[in-house]
Amino acid sequence: MSIIGLDDFSxxxxxxxxxxxxxxxxxxxxxxxxxxxxxxxxxxWSYDLYDRTPPWQLEIGYDPxxxxxxxxxxxxxxxYMDDVARMSPxxxxxxxxxxxxxxxxxxxxxxxxxxxxxxxxxxxxxxxKSMNTITTFVNxxxxxxxLFDSATIDLVNMLYPHLRRAVLIGRVVRxxxxxAAEYSAALDALxxxxxxxxxxxxxxxxxxxxxxILAAGTPLKKVDGALILDDKQANRILREALATANxxxxxxxxxxxxxxxRGATGxxxxxxxxxxxxxxxxxxxxxxxxxVLFLSRNDPxxxxxxxxxxxxxxxTAQETRVLETVVDxxxxxxxxxxxxxxxxxxxxxxxxxxxxxxxxxxxxxxxLLMEMKSPFVR
Numbered sequence: 359m360s361i362i363g364l365d366d367f368s369x370x371x372x373x374x375x376x377x378x379x380x381x382x383x384x385x386x387x388x389x390x391x392x393x394x395x396x397x398x399x400x401x402x403w404s405y406d407l408y409d410r411t412p413p414w415q416l417e418i419g420y421d422p423x424x425x426x427x428x429x430x431x432x433x434x435x436x437x438y439m440d441d442v443a444r445m446s447p448x449x450x451x452x453x454x455x456x457x458x459x460x461x462x463x464x465x466x467x468x469x470x471x472x473x474x475x476x477x478x479x480x481x482x483x484x485x486x487k488s489m490n491t492i493t494t495f496v497n498x499x500x501x502x503x504x505l506f507d508s509a510t511i512d513l514v515n516m517l518y519p520h521l522r523r524a525v526l527i528g529r530v531v532r533x534x535x536x537x538a539a540e541y542s543a544a545l546d547a548l549x550x551x552x553x554x555x556x557x558x559x560x561x562x563x564x565x566x567x568x569x570x571i572l573a574a575g576t577p578l579k580k581v582d583g584a585l586i587l588d589d590k591q592a593n594r595i596l597r598e599a600l601a602t603a604n605x606x607x608x609x610x611x612x613x614x615x616x617x618x619x620r621g622a623t624g625x626x627x628x629x630x631x632x633x634x635x636x637x638x639x640x641x642x643x644x645x646x647x648x649x650v651l652f653l654s655r656n657d658p659x660x661x662x663x664x665x666x667x668x669x670x671x672x673x674t675a676q677e678t679r680v681l682e683t684v685v686d687x688x689x690x691x692x693x694x695x696x697x698x699x700x701x702x703x704x705x706x707x708x709x710x711x712x713x714x715x716x717x718x719x720x721x722x723x724x725x726l727l728m729e730m731k732s733p734f735v736r
Contacts, residue, residue, distance in 0.1 A: 371520045378524035379563045388418045397497040404493045432471045445484040450514045452481040452506035479505045483514050485521050493525050526691055554647035557600050559584045562647040577621025592619035628653050671714045680707040
């Protein structure tokens with residue numbers, strides 16, 4: 359690694375993972391990426407494909423006035439937006455490499471938005487593309503910094519798997535928090551604890567719901583820094599699964615492990631998914647976490663609601679499983695990982711569910727489900 363030292367790159371990737379769990383750390387992580395890529399701005403944006411609005415955006419280096427103008431007017435005038443929508447996950451390019459780059463300077467987008475800020479070139483990485491959103495990572499250089507080149511894009515490609523994983527983790531945390539705020543008590547039964555652990559089950563991070571579970575001391579607790587399950591058999595299965603994953607080359611996209619367990623307050627399901635071991639080896643030690651665990655209550659009321667929902671809208675058995683897992687995990691990519699199916703297969707099932715229920719967004723699907731659930735949670 360000639361442009362950046364291995365230790366520096368490993369530290370940057372660790373900052374990205376920290377920001378996934380603590381969003382307040384994103385400005386620091388994005389600032390370090392700007393320094394690495396020698397650019398003025400960095401923006402990690404998620405766009406809704408139906409109304410083309412950004413449900414959430416993380417950015418540094420932009421003037422607030424100009425960003426307001428961009429979202430109000432110039433997003434629609436950006437000549438590259440349609441091209442970006444056709445990019446595949448993991449694909450990266452930069453504006454000055456395009457044959458039509460010189461045409462950019464004739465556009466209203468350049469004359470009225472780029473030129474006043476002295477912006478001269480931009481790079482785009484497609485971080486994630488799901489059924490209803492795309493997530494992009496965009497960097498912009500000014501006239502003093504000059505144009506991007508292929509060596510810089512190579513660095514962007516090295517960041518891709520870590521940004522993608524951070525987005526997946528961050529989306530689960532964000533969606534559960536957003537849903538909890540919107541539906542409050544109706545979502546209490548669907549609260550999911552998330553834990554990042556090492557191969558020895560040592561706890562690295564826990565989300566808010568996970569912290570609440572740890573405080574209760576059941577169905578798992580922290581002993582000498584490691585997670586211990588109340589259910590001895592489930593605890594043994596977890597440690598065997600961690601040991602098996604540590605011995606092999608397991609990636610995030612491969613099938614995880616689902617473990618049923620009992621606690622003092624009822625029955626639960628623990629989903630375990632490994633982080634990317636191959637990439638971790640290529641850049642050195644990236645933090646300590648090797649696996650992400652999701653713990654949710656196996657509530658018979660929820661099973662009753664899902665079954666009634668599936669019957670009402672004539673969902674197939676596989677669509678029902680996908681629906682239940684999406685609700686549990688909070689996102690289609692995570693549901694695909696848990697079920698051991700490809701993201702495209704999961705999206706196909708969710709598209710069919712959308713068609714049968716008449717909704718077009720995951721949030722609306724959840725709202726419809728909550729309307730059926732409400733009699734059970736009063």
